[in-house]
Amino acid sequence: MSDRPATTTQPRPPAGGGGFGRGPFPAAGMPVEKSMTFGPSARRLVRRLRPERPRIVAVVGLAVTSVVFSVVGPKVLGHATDLIFAGVIGRRLPAGTTQEQAIQAARAAGDGDFAAMLARMDVVPGRGVDLAALATVLAWALGLYLAASLFAWLQGHLLNDVVQRTVFRLRSDVEDKLHRLPLRFFDGQPRGELLSRVTNDIDNVSQTLQQTMSQLLTSLLTVIGVLGMMFAISPLLALIALVTIPLSMVVTGQVAKRSQKLFVAQWAHTGSLNAHIEEAFTGHELVKVFGRRPEVEEVFRARNEDLFTAGFGAQFVSGLIMPLMMFIGNLNYVAIAVVGGLRVAGGSMSLGDVQAFIQYSRQFTQPLTQVASMANLLQSGVASAERVFELLDAEEQRPDPADPAPPATRRGRVEFERVSFRYAPEQPLIEDLSLVADPGHTIAIVGPTGAGKTTLVNLIMRFYELDAGRITLDGVDITTMRRDDLRSRIGMVLQDTWLFGGTIRENIAYGNPEATEEEIQAAARAAFADRFIRTLPDGYDTVMDDEGSNVSAGEKQLLTIARAFIADPSLLILDEATSSVDTRTEVLVQHAMAALRSDRTSFVIAHRLSTIRDADLILVMEAGRIVEQGTHEQLLAAGGAYHALYSAQFRGAVTEEEEPVA
Template sequence: MSERTSPVPEQKPAGDARTPGRLPAAGRRGGGGPPWMGAGMPAERSMNFGPSARRLLRRLSPHRLHLALIITLAVVSVGFSVAGPKILGHATDLIFTGVIGRQLPAGTTTDQAVAAARAAGNDAFADMLARMDPVPGAGIDFGALGRVLLLALALYLAASVLMWWQGWLLNGVVQRTVLRLRADVEEKLNRLPLPYFDKQPRGELLSRVTNDIDNISTSLQQTLSQLLTSLLTVVGVLGAMFWISPLLALVALVAVPLSVVVTQRIAKRSQKQFIAQWTHTGQLNGQIEEAFTGHELVKVFGRQREVEAAFTAKNEELFRASFGAQFISGIIMPSMMFIGNLSYVAIAVVGGLRVASGSMSLGDVQAFIQYSRQFTQPLTQVASMANLLQSGVASAERVFAVLDAEEQTPDPATPARVTDPRGRVEFEHVSFRYEPDKPLIDDLSLVAEPGHTVAIVGPTGAGKTTLVNLIMRFYELDAGRITLDGVDITTMRRDDLRGRIGMVLQDTWLFGGTIRDNIAYGRPDATEEEILAAARATFVDRFVRSLPDGYDTVIDEEGSNVSAGEKQLITIARAFLAEPSLLILDEATSSVDTRTEVLLQRAMAALRSDRTSFVIAHRLSTIRDADLILMMEDGRIVEQGTHEQLLAARGAYHRLYRSQFSQALTDEPDDGAPRPPVPAQGALSS
């Protein structure tokens, strides 16, 4: 098993056994499970709501023309809707005037009817008649009433059509924005350095790409249209109310500051609950992801009860946080309704008194009451959307945190190229550390000649895997340089560098698809004959022929339809097909049986021919024929040479070799005392 001192190896799933308190995540694919499992943990504190919301809205700016059309449609639609109550109020006046006019003596004038009412001492009725101007004995003018109602119907129908059109356009803008956001996150992940992924749980990154962006989409979709319509409605209705009656408009406006104060206080408390909800959601999903992907390990060690107990505790925390968030934010709606009802009662009382005094018509009061409902309803809608807005902005902050992460150093504008690829690798005074205060590799120099096999051995944590990761430029050096065929790898494009390197890891990474697809992943343009040749050379063909679907066998979600050794063979065939000039084997035969290992040693010997190879090994029998063996301890090469030379030196390599092939020796001093005989080298051969 290869190792390194960084918290999480880049070639192993996040949640490795070395991460304290976490189960090893058995991963076959990069995702490690269904997307719904992968919710991560947001930051402890959210950014300011305002800046985050503005940044999210700025992502809509590429669709300015569509947004302008959306706003225009919303303005016209709201204008038609605002005009409706006033027109319906006119219809009410026609009905009321007709009813009153039928009760007046025919043949008289309105002035006579008003004078008669005043003479009878009914001044309020006289004032109302003077404002209404009815036609005595005429009744309801159904022709005029029909025209008014048809006009109102046409306006409401037009408003609905325009609102539907606006919603359709806005849906397209939102979905295209979210599409671009997903693409930006995916591109950003490809530009992030590997240390970033070392420090991030896999579930968290999955959450930001899936759950959080979906939440942003839902929030934008459900809030933007309502916010725009609500704000325009408030402005339009407020203008209409002041036009009808400034006094009643002021009565209605009393509800606005009260609504704002209530909303702000409730929203401030609910924001903390939403942050806690997302935090516990991420932690719970992280537990589920690890338990599901490592379910075999859980069962082997009998930890089902502990896993269930941890799940129950975290699930309870999530319940309390979610309940608090939804309950507190849910208070906004009834609070706003209560304030709106108070405003409605006040308007009805004051309006009734003004109608009785003749200051207003009944139709205007009816229209004003409708406007008061239209005025408080958008305020209530905005308040009820506070939870969606807060949740969406919280998700946006998590996504922006990924987009703002420091990227790897860009490739040079004029990259160098290897003109004569031979595979010569040279480390020149290389120094590297994962943590600034923890040295790992210091002043390392070595040369791997073309076509040679360099074996790297040493205890766990010695820096073996780190060494090959530096060659791949997964990490940047602190000092020194590494050259490939005389070209500094930092002056090359990463794609060019890695395109010359083939890598076989001890962890088998297979992707969803057929066995043929997984082999061809190393070189997508390979022909069928080349794929089959690579499979035969690495003994994949032997077991594939026994499968019902052969090379068209689909690797299932967990890769359970092929054994661990067969997975390893497929990954080796993938590297064989790629035909790299530099080959890195990280304990590549760790999952195969002894007989298959013998066959694979032959296959890899053919694979390593004419190629520079770096082989990380724990079983020293697999690297006895290496051209150069590097013995590493604490990030330093303490010995180097051939197998025979290092055994003769009787140093660190000799002790490691004896620990594998002799009786158990624990810190035995090298004092020349008699030791059990080491088996003959021929007996050690695989």
């Protein structure tokens, strides 16, 4: 296994004789694409909310209402402070005098500041705090804050619905996209990396939207509302508070610029680590057998270290924002407190207004601090969204024709007409290939590893598009057919078996979901799987795990053969289909397949030449070319490449004589 994921790769063909769709091992790394910046990715993520516009309008309305109530609250509490302060001062003044007389007395005593302060107050000399008025004001403040909390809760509840619907559509779009991507794309993607984008990154986007959208909206509205109230109370103090905005933006921008790259690297390393873990545990037995655990652990340690470094750096750098914002907010608080105190002493402001303004200054800096504290989460979510968008932007396979032309018959005649194909532009594989497979004939394909045997059947299935020429099925060009129509006529049994989590009955019926119980059991008997199925404790109701580890490799192969039987295809593709069964079962399966192939065109990829002696036509491939073709007897008589392969298997390896030493 490789120590690091490659940064660029050309798609490579599946190993010769292997199953379709298998990429290289170890899997290639991510394709090189220009990384998007934070702004475009964030805007694109926001655009995905457009289908929820009615709900978003309701969310904004609830948020505005909540913010209005919460913003008015400090002003009401400031009035309560004025009532208390007026009561305290009024009790100190001589009873029976008027407020104007008290002001004149203060001026006469040379205390002009106190006189100016009295002039801005609603005070009754000799009377203490008006508890009834104070209780009314506090009740209004309590009601405002309760209403603000209620509307905030409704806003959060509705916003949660908006986010989950958006993420639901995003997951659906990714799922649909995966079905539209060509096999070439998956050949160049480590499975763990792809799974990381589909699961981890989308979950991170969901978490980011859930935790940041409500806070960002509330913070923006709070800043606007508080700023308006501050200008209404004191334009001078409001200007002092505004100084913090450009300073906060500069600090946040500089830190975010450095941390965004680290967040992108963090999620890239997460995908790389997932790919390695998936690869290592899939081949766990081989790793143990060949004693490669130290190398696997070393690769894990290195990639884990890369993830730790990127993750720690991203969190550390972005984590600097909140302390810096708190420091700026505290400076703003001190400035407002000093200037406000001087203005109260000078009589140009009431104490309640200063108290309200200090609350507003906290409300003003708090949203900025909260947004700054969410910067790491926001950057992480946008980095994940960028990786998901890269997947959604990947080049798709050629769409099905708008007016498909399905074959009128299901005879299974396949014709290659001067077909050329290559995985990489500079590496020719199949050049100018022509052949005809008549209905009911069995075409065997043999040759060394990498000769293009599996590629040939992949082209029939249209997993790859041709570079030149065409392939026809019953006289119809397969590019003019819908892929589903084409593949519904083809049954395939691979060397690499695939079973899903479900019962044996469900796995067999996968080839024909409408099959009856009798048809399922008949297919199992035809594939010689019925015998071992009935020995299992639950028979056909035995539940398979995702890896099919509760049955042997040969039994899994029999189940996949039964699946092909029940599909009743007009074209059958067997890719080393009996490689995992024992010799006795292989003979039985060969007889069953002979019956299955009796009225179908069959392509059989084989390394064991004993399994294809009865083929109507044997194609010998080397480097993507058919170098020989004929029956078993004809090719042996020709004494060419097939004769050499046959001799190597059944008459001992052919060795070259050593040259005499001079």
